[in-house]
Amino acid sequence: MIDSVIKRTTARSLRARYVIGLTVIALLVTASFMTMQRVVSEQRNFTRLVNLSGHQSGLVNRVAYFASEMAWAKDPDEFEKARAQVGRTINRIHDAHRLLREGSVEAGIPRVSSETLEAIYNDPMVGLDLAMERFLARARIVYDTAMDELGPSSAAFVFLNVYGPHVLEPLLDAAVDEYENIGRDAILRIERLEQGIWGATLLTLLLELLVIFRPLEIRVRQAIDSLEETVAEREETRTRLVAAQALALVGDWQWNAQTGRLVCSEQTYRILGVDPDHFEPSLEAMETLLQPEDRAHWRLNIERAAVQTESGALAFSCRIMRPDGGERVVHQQIMARRDANGRPIGLVGTIQDITERRELATRLQKLSQHVPGFIYQYEMRKNGTSRFPYASQGITELYGVWPEQVQEDAAIVSQRIHPKDVQRISSSIFLSARELSVWSDQYRVQHPTRGEIWVEGHATPERLGDGGTLWYGYIWEITERKRAEDQIRELALYDPLTGLANRRLLRDRLERALAAAQRSAKLGAVLMLDLDNFKTLNDTQGHDIGDALLREVAHRMSKTVRACDTVARLGGDEFVIVLEGLSRQETEARTQALRIAESVHRSVSQPYHLGEKEQPYQTSVSIGVAFFEDASGGVDDLLRRADIGMFEAKEAGRNRICLFSEQRQRAINSRTSLLQDLRQALQERELMLYYQPQFLPSGELCAAEALLRWQNPSGGFVTPGEFIPLAEETGLIVPIGEWVLEMACRHLCALEDFALPEGFSISVNISPRQFSDPGFLDKVRDALATYGAPAQRLKLELTESSLFQDMAHATRVLGELRAVGLGIELDDFGTGYSSLSCLKSLPLDALKLDGSLVRDIAGDARDSAIVRAVIAMAKTLSLQVIAEGVETQEQRAFLAHEGCDRLQGFLMARPMPFEHFCALLEPASQCRRIDGAADQTHRFAVLSGRESPDGLLDPVVNG
Numbered sequence: 001m002i003d004s005v006i007k008r009t010t011a012r013s014l015r016a017r018y019v020i021g022l023t024v025i026a027l028l029v030t031a032s033f034m035t036m037q038r039v040v041s042e043q044r045n046f047t048r049l050v051n052l053s054g055h056q057s058g059l060v061n062r063v064a065y066f067a068s069e070m071a072w073a074k075d076p077d078e079f080e081k082a083r084a085q086v087g088r089t090i091n092r093i094h095d096a097h098r099l100l101r102e103g104s105v106e107a108g109i110p111r112v113s114s115e116t117l118e119a120i121y122n123d124p125m126v127g128l129d130l131a132m133e134r135f136l137a138r139a140r141i142v143y144d145t146a147m148d149e150l151g152p153s154s155a156a157f158v159f160l161n162v163y164g165p166h167v168l169e170p171l172l173d174a175a176v177d178e179y180e181n182i183g184r185d186a187i188l189r190i191e192r193l194e195q196g197i198w199g200a201t202l203l204t205l206l207l208e209l210l211v212i213f214r215p216l217e218i219r220v221r222q223a224i225d226s227l228e229e230t231v232a233e234r235e236e237t238r239t240r241l242v243a244a245q246a247l248a249l250v251g252d253w254q255w256n257a258q259t260g261r262l263v264c265s266e267q268t269y270r271i272l273g274v275d276p277d278h279f280e281p282s283l284e285a286m287e288t289l290l291q292p293e294d295r296a297h298w299r300l301n302i303e304r305a306a307v308q309t310e311s312g313a314l315a316f317s318c319r320i321m322r323p324d325g326g327e328r329v330v331h332q333q334i335m336a337r338r339d340a341n342g343r344p345i346g347l348v349g350t351i352q353d354i355t356e357r358r359e360l361a362t363r364l365q366k367l368s369q370h371v372p373g374f375i376y377q378y379e380m381r382k383n384g385t386s387r388f389p390y391a392s393q394g395i396t397e398l399y400g401v402w403p404e405q406v407q408e409d410a411a412i413v414s415q416r417i418h419p420k421d422v423q424r425i426s427s428s429i430f431l432s433a434r435e436l437s438v439w440s441d442q443y444r445v446q447h448p449t450r451g452e453i454w455v456e457g458h459a460t461p462e463r464l465g466d467g468g469t470l471w472y473g474y475i476w477e478i479t480e481r482k483r484a485e486d487q488i489r490e491l492a493l494y495d496p497l498t499g500l501a502n503r504r505l506l507r508d509r510l511e512r513a514l515a516a517a518q519r520s521a522k523l524g525a526v527l528m529l530d531l532d533n534f535k536t537l538n539d540t541q542g543h544d545i546g547d548a549l550l551r552e553v554a555h556r557m558s559k560t561v562r563a564c565d566t567v568a569r570l571g572g573d574e575f576v577i578v579l580e581g582l583s584r585q586e587t588e589a590r591t592q593a594l595r596i597a598e599s600v601h602r603s604v605s606q607p608y609h610l611g612e613k614e615q616p617y618q619t620s621v622s623i624g625v626a627f628f629e630d631a632s633g634g635v636d637d638l639l640r641r642a643d644i645g646m647f648e649a650k651e652a653g654r655n656r657i658c659l660f661s662e663q664r665q666r667a668i669n670s671r672t673s674l675l676q677d678l679r680q681a682l683q684e685r686e687l688m689l690y691y692q693p694q695f696l697p698s699g700e701l702c703a704a705e706a707l708l709r710w711q712n713p714s715g716g717f718v719t720p721g722e723f724i725p726l727a728e729e730t731g732l733i734v735p736i737g738e739w740v741l742e743m744a745c746r747h748l749c750a751l752e753d754f755a756l757p758e759g760f761s762i763s764v765n766i767s768p769r770q771f772s773d774p775g776f777l778d779k780v781r782d783a784l785a786t787y788g789a790p791a792q793r794l795k796l797e798l799t800e801s802s803l804f805q806d807m808a809h810a811t812r813v814l815g816e817l818r819a820v821g822l823g824i825e826l827d828d829f830g831t832g833y834s835s836l837s838c839l840k841s842l843p844l845d846a847l848k849l850d851g852s853l854v855r856d857i858a859g860d861a862r863d864s865a866i867v868r869a870v871i872a873m874a875k876t877l878s879l880q881v882i883a884e885g886v887e888t889q890e891q892r893a894f895l896a897h898e899g900c901d902r903l904q905g906f907l908m909a910r911p912m913p914f915e916h917f918c919a920l921l922e923p924a925s926q927c928r929r930i931d932g933a934a935d936q937t938h939r940f941a942v943l944s945g946r947e948s949p950d951g952l953l954d955p956v957v958n959g
Contacts, residue, residue: 020208024204024208025201025204025205025208029201031197047183050176050179050180050183052096052099052100052109053100053172053175053176053179054172054176055096056093056096056097056100056172056175057168057169057172057173057176059089059092059093059096060093060135060168060169060172061169062085062089063086063089063090063093063135063139063160064160064161066082066083066085066086066089067082067086067139067142067157067160067161068157068161069081069082069085070082070083070086070142070147070150071150071151071152071154071157072152073147076147079147083143086139086142086143087143089139090136090139090140090143093132093136094136097132100175101121101129112179112182114178114182116178116181117175117178117179117182120171120174120175120178121175128168128171128172128175131167131168131171132168135159135160135167135168138156138159138160139156139160141156142154142156142157142160241265242265242266242267246267246270249267249271249352249353249354250267250350250351250352251264251265251266251267251268251269251270251271251350251351251352252264252265252267252268252348252349252350252351253265253268253281253286253348253349253350253351254337254346254347254348255283255346255347255348255349256345256346257344257345257346257347258345258346260282260283261281261282262281262282262283262285262286263281264276264281268351271320271328271330271351271352271353272286272289272320272322272351273320273322273323273324273326273328274289274322274323283302287299289320289321289322290318290319290320290321291318291319291320291321291327293319294318294319297316297318298318301314301316301332301334302334302347305334305335305336305347305349306336306344306347307344308336313333313334313335313349314333314334314335315331315332315333316331316332317329317330317331317332317354318330318332327355328353328355329353329354329355329358330351330352330353330354330355331351331352331354332349332350332351332352333349333350334347334348334349335347335348335349336348372394372397372476372477373394373398373455373474373475373476373477374391374392374393374394374395374397374398374474374475374476375390375391375392375394375473375474376388376390376391376392376395376459376471376472376473376474376475377389377390377391377470377471377472378410378459378470378471378473379464379468379469379470379471380429380433380468380469380471381466381468382466382467382468385409386409386410386411386414387406387407387408387409387410388403388406388407388410388413389407389470390403391403391406391407395413395475397477398445398447398453398455398475398476398477399412399413399416399445399447400416400447400448400449400450401413401416416445416446416447416448417443417444417445417446418443418444418445418446418452420444421443421444424441424443425441425443428441432459432461432469432471433461433469436461436462436463436469437461438458438459438460438461439457439458439459439460439461439471439473440456440457440458440459441456441457442454442455442456442457442478442482443455443457453477453479454477454478454479454481454482455475455476455477455478456475456476456478457473457474457475457476458473458474459471459472459473459474460472460473492504493505495554495568495569497547497550497551497569498550498551498553498554498555498569499554500554500557500558500567500568500569500575501566501567501568501569502568502569503568503570503571505568506566506568506570506576506578507635509566509568509578510526510578510635510638510639511635513566513578513580513628514628514634514635514638516580516581517580517628517629518629520581521584521629522580522581522582522583522584522589522629523582523583523584523586523589523627523628523629524578524579524580524581524582524627524628524629525578525579525582525589525593525625525626525627525628526576526577526578526579526625526626526628526638526639526641526642527576527577527578527579527593527596527597527600527623527624527625527642528574528575528576528623528624528625528626528639528642528643528645528646529557529574529575529576529577529600529604529621529622529623529624529646530573530574530575530621530622530646530650531549531553531573531604531619531620531621532619532620532621532622532650532654532655533619533620533654534546534549534572534573534619537549537617537619541610541611541615541617544611545610545611545615545617548610548611549608549610549617549619550569550573552608552610553575553604553619553621554567554569554575556600556603556604556606557575557577557600557603557604559603560596560599560600560603561577561579561596561600562579562596564580564581565577565578565579565580565596566578566580576639576642577596577600579592579593579596586627589627590627590659593625593627594625594657597623597625597657598657600621600623601621601623601657604619604620604621605618605619605620605621605655606618620654620655621655622646622649622650622654622655622656622658623645623646623649623656623657623658624642624643624644624645624646624647624648624649624657624658624659624660625642625645625657625658625659625660626638626641626642626644626645626659626660627660641660642660644660644661645658645659645660645661646658648661674718674722674723674726675726675730675732677712677714678710678723678726678727678732679732681710681712682732682735682736682739686710686711686712686713687708687709687710687736687739688708688709688710688711688913689706689707689708689709689740689743689744689747689914690706690707690708690709690911690912690913690914691704691705691706691707691747691762691911691912691913691914691917692704692705692707692904692909692910692911692912693904693908693909693917693920694763694882694902694903694904695902695903695904695908695909696901696902696903697892697895697896697900697901697903700757701757701760701921702757702759702760702902703759703760703761703762703763703795703902704761704762704763704917705762705763705765705797705884705904706740706743706744706747706762706763706764706765707720707765707911708720708724708736708740708765709911710723727767728767728768728769731769733767733769733770734767734769734770734773737766737767737769737770738770738779738783740764740765741764741779741780741783742783742786742787744762744764744789744794745783745784745786745787745789745794746787746789747762747914748762748787748789748790748793748794749787749788749789750914750918751793751918751921752790754918754921756793756921760793761792761793761794761795761823762793762794762795763795763796763797763825764794764795764796764797765797765827766796766797766798766802767802768799768801768802768805771798771802771803771810771813772802772806772809776813777813777816777817780796780817780820780822781820784820790821791820791821791822792821792822792823794822794823795822795823795824795825795845795846796817796822796823796824796825797825797826797827797848798824798825798826798827799826799827799828800826800828800829803826803842807841807842810842811841811842811843814842814843814844815843818843823845823846824842824843824844824845824846825844825845825846825847825848825882826839826842826844826846826847826848827848828848828850829847829848829849829850829870839877840877844877844879845879845880846874846879846880846881846882846901846902847870847874847879847880847881847882848881848882848883848884849867849870849881849882849883849884849900850884850885851884851885851905852885853866853867853870854867854883854884854885854886854891854895854905855885855887855891857891857894857895858888858890858891858894864894867883867894867895867898868898871898871899871900875899880901880902881899881900881901881902882900882901882902882903882904883895883900883902883903883904883905884904884905885904885905886903886904886905886906886907886908887905887906887907888907889907891905891907892907892908
């Protein structure tokens with residue numbers, strides 16, 4: 001009702017305001033239109049006036065022109081034509097002047113006047129009226145004059161041609177300007193009027209907007225917003241109700257006692273499974289949907305709800321049979337509706353589909369009976385007592401109690417928890433109740449028949465209205481998992497083969513031992529043990545026998561040490577013994593540790609009987625000992641020192657006990673520092689190649705050997721004997737060898753600019769590791785190709801150990817190197833154990849006698865016989881012989897006499913930098929033979945470095 005009144009009032013107000021507003025706008029628009037028309041008309045009239053005024057100047061000139069035609073005419077016809085034009089123009093000037101002065105409504109010429117215009121026209125001396133009258137009078141005289149009387153000198157003619165342009169035109173132009181000014185002022189006045197009308201229109205529109213439309217819009221918006229809000233609230237309420245009923249599977253209904261009409265919600269129809277369009281809602285129709293067994297119960301509750309006087313609803317469950325044949329279980333609540341006097345006027349009720357809930361509860365009950373553990377509700381009351389409102393049957397398996405026994409009192413469950421876990425469990429439960437955090441714990445239960453078992457529980461709490469706390473949780477058994485975790489922990493901390501502590505547990509024990517030593521001021525010791533020749537046993541007897549030996553060794557060690565000591569296996573055949581609580585006196589502590597080490601050494605060295613066949617075996621052990629008295633060094637440093645002691649025992653011949661020494665530590669540190677410097681030297685290009693020339697017995701320079709030198713910026717030259725073995729041991733010799741090979745190839749290319757001797761070559765030493773590199777052949781080819789070095793001038797020197805370890809590999813690689821064009825030389829011949837049959841099968845070019853064989857050939861008959869035999873054998877095998885270490889004239893003479901092909905040594909030349917070698921090479925190529933003993937001695941002195949080419953000693957080449 002109120003909404004309809006608001007709508008009618010709003011409509012009437014809207015119409016009235018719009019009529020007023022539109023009327024005012026129409027009037028203003030009409031006035032604006034009329035004003036616009038006036039502007040257009042005035043503009044048109046004044047345009048004509050101005051055009052006519054301006055046209056007079058043209059007419060004046062036209063009279064003067066045709067007067068000239070008359071004066072100069074030779075033919076009567078021309079004269080008459082010009083006179084006719086003059087007459088017509090005189091009339092037109094006269095008419096135009098009259099229209100300008102008097103105006104004409106028919107012609108659309110307004111009559112205008114102003115002070116300026118009156119002055120222009122009426123001036124008694126120079127006024128336009130007087131001037132025009134004079135001009136027209138002379139024009140008529142010309143017109144009336146006969147042809148034979150009119151000439152260029154006629155006074156009237158002269159007047160027309162002079163007076164018109166010089167007197168009339170300025171006056172006519174002044175008149176035109178004044179007419180334009182008068183027209184412009186008139187139009188401006190009309191335009192100002194029009195602007196006033198438009199301003200009034202805009203002001204009127206603004207006033208209508210503020211006074212009429214804005215208040216109207218506000219009222220309309222308020223009305224619409226109110227209506228929309230009401231509709232939205234009702235729609236939202238209805239949507240929420242429908243959605244809530246759909247989510248909760250709950251419907252509602254109302255029954256009117258007077259009409260017997262039953263009103264049901266949409267969800268009620270869905271629950272009943274009926275179509276609202278084909279179902280006549282009534283209590284009787286609803287009863288027909290119930291299972292026959294439940295109908296009496298339904299009627300009883302309907303009657304009870306109708307007659308009960310206390311407030312509240314009756315709740316019950318029943319089954320319904322849908323028209324499609326499906327059975328659903330519903331939960332209903334019914335209560336009576338009463339009028340103001342308390343008389344019942346109907347019933348209201350709700351219906352909820354609980355079929356899935358019933359099925360879920362049944363399924364959960366069955367599931368809880370077949371899964372390990374149990375689900376439960378645990379309530380802790382405000383007074384501190386507790387109970388299990390619900391517990392599945394699994395509680396019997398874990399606690400040995402029935403669910404009914406703990407529904408009101410949970411004390412019996414608390415009594416079954418292990419006494420050592422009770423306090424912790426109670427604290428965690430109270431913490432969960434106070435903070436409402438998830439409870440989770442693992443603890444032991446003392447089952448009456450199964451004994452001690454482990455369980456794990458999780459539960460989520462919620463606060464109850466009475467101040468208590470209720471948990472929903474699940475508890476299951478984890479006894480097997482705990483056993484598995486113990487086994488995993490055992491595997492993580494103990495060696496699976498020997499049962500001794502492993503590396504992780506050893507570090508933990510050592511850290512505790514270091515801390516204990518610091519607190520007690522007592523010394524401790526670490527024994528590092530390594531079985532001697534254990535790898536040989538594994539390789540010959542098999543890993544089973546090796547494992548048996550390790551187990552027996554571990555057993556003997558454990559029996560020999562004290563109960564407070566720790567025996568650990570690091571891996572392989574390495575063991576560690578930690579001795580704690582030795583004496584505070586260093587000497588006594590040393591004695592105690594060595595006594596235990598000796599006992600362990602004796603025990604381990606006793607014979608063993610290994611395997612099923614009880615094979616006899618005896619081993620020894622190398623032991624390193626390091627002492628500690630605090631935690632300053634740390635675990636790693638302590639193990640490192642014990643390992644250094646054990647390494648020293650190995651180097652000293654094995655089967656002994658060695659104490660850690662600072663001297664050995666310094667040696668290792670020095671070796672480590674040298675290795676680091678060597679790595680940096682390779683990166684920083686601190687390495688260099690020296691070349692030691694080789695000569696024919698006749699004294700001709702024929703070849704050179706590339707020798708590696710290292711000049712450390714901080715320590716000067718480092719001898720090859722210091723860094724070459726270290727590079728071999730660490731594998732750094734491979735990249736170093738690659739660098740040497742590349743540098744030699746680069747130098748060979750540079751030497752092509754010199755007059756080299758025939759067959760000249762450079763020899764490069766190849767280490768065993770470099771030779772066994774799978775990519776060795778490719779690297780050699782790449783070096784030759786990269787620098788364009790001639791392969792026939794490059795020789796590779798290999799030692800016996802490089803070739804004879806794997807003859808098949810050596811033969812294949814040497815064959816491919818020979819195919820490339822390189823020469824192969826066997827270096828240090830006579831220092832190893834060369835097999836002549838292997839030597840025969842290898843594709844070699846030369847043997848190089850080691851300096852140890854050459855040293856005593858002049859004074860030792862056996863050495864000279866060996867050298868003589870080697871040279872003879874090489875000749876038989878078509879191999880060249882190179883002797884190195886030639887330092888005396890006697891050695892040179894002997895080798896030359898026995899047919900040695902090339903000589904190398906300090907007697908002839910020392911190793912020198914490449915630049916020095918190049919400086920000596922040119923004279924050698926020009927004079928390849930040194931004749932005369934004095935010249936030869938001087939030449940060798942120069943090349944050997946005892947005398948520089950300029951006669952001075954050259955210290956650089958003495959490296």
